[in-house]
Amino acid sequence: MNIVLLSGGSGKRLWPLSNDIRSKQFIKIFKTEDGAYESMVQRVYRQIKTVDADATVTIATGKTQVSAIHNQLGEEVGISVEPCRRDTFPAIALATAYLVDIQGVDPEESVVVCPVDPYVDDDYFKALKELSGQADKGEANLVLMGMEPTYPSEKYGYIIPESEERTAAVKTFKEKPTAAVAEEYIRQGALWNGGVFAYKMKYVLKKAHELIDFTDYDDLFSKYESLRPISFDYAVVEKEENIQVMRFAGEWKDLGTWNTLTEAMEENVVGKGTMNGECSGVHIINEMDVPVLAMGLHDVVISASPEGILVSDKVQSSYIKPFVDELDQQIMFAEKSWGSFKVIDVESESLTIKVTLHTGHSMNYHSHKNRDEVWVVISGTGKTIVDGMTQSIKAGDVITMSAGCRHTVVAESELKLIEVQLGKEISVQDKQKFELEY
Amino acid sequence: MNIVLLSGGSGKRLWPLSNDIRSKQFIKIFKTEDGAYESMVQRVYRQIKTVDADATVTIATGKTQVSAIHNQLGEEVGISVEPCRRDTFPAIALATAYLVDIQGVDPEESVVVCPVDPYVDDDYFKALKELSGQADKGEANLVLMGMEPTYPSEKYGYIIPESEERTAAVKTFKEKPTAAVAEEYIRQGALWNGGVFAYKMKYVLKKAHELIDFTDYDDLFSKYESLRPISFDYAVVEKEENIQVMRFAGEWKDLGTWNTLTEAMEENVVGKGTMNGECSGVHIINEMDVPVLAMGLHDVVISASPEGILVSDKVQSSYIKPFVDELDQQIMFAEKSWGSFKVIDVESESLTIKVTLHTGHSMNYHSHKNRDEVWVVISGTGKTIVDGMTQSIKAGDVITMSAGCRHTVVAESELKLIEVQLGKEISVQDKQKFELEY
Numbered sequence: 001m002n003i004v005l006l007s008g009g010s011g012k013r014l015w016p017l018s019n020d021i022r023s024k025q026f027i028k029i030f031k032t033e034d035g036a037y038e039s040m041v042q043r044v045y046r047q048i049k050t051v052d053a054d055a056t057v058t059i060a061t062g063k064t065q066v067s068a069i070h071n072q073l074g075e076e077v078g079i080s081v082e083p084c085r086r087d088t089f090p091a092i093a094l095a096t097a098y099l100v101d102i103q104g105v106d107p108e109e110s111v112v113v114c115p116v117d118p119y120v121d122d123d124y125f126k127a128l129k130e131l132s133g134q135a136d137k138g139e140a141n142l143v144l145m146g147m148e149p150t151y152p153s154e155k156y157g158y159i160i161p162e163s164e165e166r167t168a169a170v171k172t173f174k175e176k177p178t179a180a181v182a183e184e185y186i187r188q189g190a191l192w193n194g195g196v197f198a199y200k201m202k203y204v205l206k207k208a209h210e211l212i213d214f215t216d217y218d219d220l221f222s223k224y225e226s227l228r229p230i231s232f233d234y235a236v237v238e239k240e241e242n243i244q245v246m247r248f249a250g251e252w253k254d255l256g257t258w259n260t261l262t263e264a265m266e267e268n269v270v271g272k273g274t275m276n277g278e279c280s281g282v283h284i285i286n287e288m289d290v291p292v293l294a295m296g297l298h299d300v301v302i303s304a305s306p307e308g309i310l311v312s313d314k315v316q317s318s319y320i321k322p323f324v325d326e327l328d329q330q331i332m333f334a335e336k337s338w339g340s341f342k343v344i345d346v347e348s349e350s351l352t353i354k355v356t357l358h359t360g361h362s363m364n365y366h367s368h369k370n371r372d373e374v375w376v377v378i379s380g381t382g383k384t385i386v387d388g389m390t391q392s393i394k395a396g397d398v399i400t401m402s403a404g405c406r407h408t409v410v411a412e413s414e415l416k417l418i419e420v421q422l423g424k425e426i427s428v429q430d431k432q433k434f435e436l437e438y
Numbered sequence: 439m440n441i442v443l444l445s446g447g448s449g450k451r452l453w454p455l456s457n458d459i460r461s462k463q464f465i466k467i468f469k470t471e472d473g474a475y476e477s478m479v480q481r482v483y484r485q486i487k488t489v490d491a492d493a494t495v496t497i498a499t500g501k502t503q504v505s506a507i508h509n510q511l512g513e514e515v516g517i518s519v520e521p522c523r524r525d526t527f528p529a530i531a532l533a534t535a536y537l538v539d540i541q542g543v544d545p546e547e548s549v550v551v552c553p554v555d556p557y558v559d560d561d562y563f564k565a566l567k568e569l570s571g572q573a574d575k576g577e578a579n580l581v582l583m584g585m586e587p588t589y590p591s592e593k594y595g596y597i598i599p600e601s602e603e604r605t606a607a608v609k610t611f612k613e614k615p616t617a618a619v620a621e622e623y624i625r626q627g628a629l630w631n632g633g634v635f636a637y638k639m640k641y642v643l644k645k646a647h648e649l650i651d652f653t654d655y656d657d658l659f660s661k662y663e664s665l666r667p668i669s670f671d672y673a674v675v676e677k678e679e680n681i682q683v684m685r686f687a688g689e690w691k692d693l694g695t696w697n698t699l700t701e702a703m704e705e706n707v708v709g710k711g712t713m714n715g716e717c718s719g720v721h722i723i724n725e726m727d728v729p730v731l732a733m734g735l736h737d738v739v740i741s742a743s744p745e746g747i748l749v750s751d752k753v754q755s756s757y758i759k760p761f762v763d764e765l766d767q768q769i770m771f772a773e774k775s776w777g778s779f780k781v782i783d784v785e786s787e788s789l790t791i792k793v794t795l796h797t798g799h800s801m802n803y804h805s806h807k808n809r810d811e812v813w814v815v816i817s818g819t820g821k822t823i824v825d826g827m828t829q830s831i832k833a834g835d836v837i838t839m840s841a842g843c844r845h846t847v848v849a850e851s852e853l854k855l856i857e858v859q860l861g862k863e864i865s866v867q868d869k870q871k872f873e874l875e876y
Contacts, residue, residue, distance in 0.1 A: 293749070295750035
């Protein structure tokens with residue numbers, strides 16, 4: 001099976017664990033059988049590989065997520081990088097061209113497209129494989145997955161099939177309804193539209209060429225910024241006459257808010273947290289080093305990270321986005337393919353950061369115009385290159401770099417250092433990268 | 439007026455803002471008229487000086503609070519330092535001896551003793567002055583203040599006076615009752631015992647000599663550790679026949695728990711905090727650099743500091759102590775007379791701290807057996823002395839100190855530095871102090 005996972009969004013609705021560069025799909029919140037924690041994207045990837053070890057997985061995403069994806073899934077996973085956000089039709093067209101032109105997949109083959117962040121069990125991925133098989137048959141140009149509704153939700157669009165058979169032609173689509181209207185749809189046999197579908201790649205490439213003037217993947221990639229944002233539903237699905245829907249009745253949760261996310265968590269406390277006996281329905285997700293103590297709370301989620309602290313009634317947590325938009329805060333931590341960083345002190349003319357570099361990884365060779373820097377190595381071994389001079393480093397070593405000085409560090413074992421930035425105008429934009437000449 | 443303020447307690451009931459070395463009375467939580475914040479002890483001290491500019495104020499406390507007191511009240515305030523905790527009778531005897539033998543106060547003068555942490559207005563201190571005046575008259579050996587009860591509290595002992603006059607002889611004392619019994623006491627004209635009283639100093643010195651074999655303050659101080667812990671109520675008050683009570687009907691709040699403390703706060707948010715419109719009765723007290731967002735909560739206190747995060751129903755917050763006892767956490771920050779420190783990163787073989795030194799202050803000249811240290815100056819100016827060598831320092835300077843090396847730093851202007859401690863056995867106990875020879 002070929003599968004494209006759509007990985008988007010800034011993840012503000014799961015603040016403070018998600019931020020502009022760490023989306024919800026990368027939060028390690030689900031306990032695995034061996035006691036470790038995995039993220040949504042790790043869980044989904046593992047499930048796909050369990051059901052179909054040979055599956056070709058491609059993640060369609062923006063460039064800000066590339067390092068987090070490699071960090072969590074390794075280097076083998078395919079990534080179709082969108083140069084900027086242009087909604088789902090350009091993203092799916094680009095990922096399809098990537099599969100055909102870069103990965104060399106036969107355009108006669110089918111591909112399944114689905115969001116990266118459903119909380120599901122293995123049955124779902126078995127159903128995706130059947131969906132792909134149905135697309136292979138060529139009875140229809142597109143085969144949607146229709147989720148059997150469990151309640152008259154106002155959050156989803158509805159698909160009304162021609163018949164009650166497992167696979168049927170689509171009669172019509174309905175926009176997100178009110179609950180009363182949703183009940184009426186369900187009486188007519190309607191299914192939720194979860195944005196999951198399969199098609200033969202040549203079909204979407206043909207649609208893409210009808211709407212966009214391009215030759216191949218590289219050309220499409222280079223023109224991406226000039227494309228008009230348009231959704232795949234609007235550009236393709238709603239206009240297609242020859243379209244089928246396949247029913248799916250297994251577990252399928254949309255984990256977009258703290259309310260639904262905590263429903264899917266096996267444990268009430270992740271990280272350092274204690275609650276007294278008077279708490280009920282409380283979840284603590286704490287990524288800070290200090291403990292959280294909850295007393296006498298009901299149906300509340302507490303989440304703490306270096307970005308901030310959320311304490312919310314679970315239902316109210318759905319309305320978080322405008323408040324997070326207001327915060328306009330500096331990014332305080334990030335996980336990258338090379339390691340991670342965490343801001344540990346902020347002053348008007350200094351910024352102190354803890355940097356962790358994974359074994360074998362290094363920073364870019366770079367300099368800053370307006371700040372000096374000091375590194376204090378706190379663990380691990382490696383080497384620094386400062387203005388072309390290489391030096392071995394270990395815990396306790398100190399490296400000072402004046403503004404303008406070119407520098408990098410290479411980790412020979414996992415390397416942790418405290419970086420103190422000093423200057424009147426400290427900014428993440430103040431970074432010039434250079435080629436390193438050994 | 440001579441006044442002794444009893445400042446005790448580890449303040450666990452106001453965790454995480456209070457810890458073993460910062461008690462609740464030092465938390466800057468009350469907004470003053472000029473928009474700054476002051477602590478309980480600062481507020482009480484300011485109020486005393488407003489009512490009686492010439493008042494001699496002595497704080498009876500343990501040595502762990504001395505630097506916080508000087509930091510908040512300056513150097514002039516008198517401090518009677520208890521070498522260890524031995525309950526209120528030895529503490530009051532020591533403070534009285536301190537006033538007579540060290541401060542040179544005439545033992546014929548009266549002194550008022552009261553806790554350091556009531557939340558009261560100026561009327562209370564006017565009443566203390568009258569209490570002192572009543573003790574001056576010599577009609578009784580002890581004059582207690584009796585608070586007019588506002589409800590049948592189970593939290594206080596009760597004083598039953600002989601009459602309803604403003605000042606009356608005490609008929610009897612009652613232990614903390616049930617609410618029903620308290621109602622009966624109140625019908626009999628009982629008053630709350632708030633632990634506030636006045637006496638002529640010679641009276642308490644006489645009682646002290648009856649119970650303890652000592653000559654003067656220095657002798658009592660040197661014997662302090664061998665003294666039997668006993669409360670002033672038990673040793674003196676309950677045994678005294680010639681005792682009066684003076685009524686007080688003004689505002690008087692006991693700020694021992696988050697529930698009562700937040701009642702006394704003028705603002706709902708201190709520090710970075712936001713709440714949505716669905717919150718009611720919520721208080722946020724945030725000493726961290728990152729924002730707190732509260733949504734849909736009712737009658738909840740949220741308090742965050744480098745020690746941890748509390749989220750509690752206000753009534754439940756009274757039961758916090760056993761949970762905090764369980765935490766057994768490293769001290770993460772402290773305010774001292776010389777400045778403050780905050781732990782900003784903890785690793786298995788390193789500890790990173792931000793140190794702030796006030797102008798003119800310095801550390802002890804010291805060394806460590808089992809750790810190296812690195813200082814990175816982030817702001818201010820001063821000088822370091824390392825193994826006898828003096829060096830001027832400014833922002834950006836780096837000082838490295840191997841284990842065994844003697845070092846100190848002197849702040850010429852307010853000085854901030856990042857201290858990285860490196861070693862396999864980092865401990866606050868690993869510190870040898872030396873005399874500095876210039």
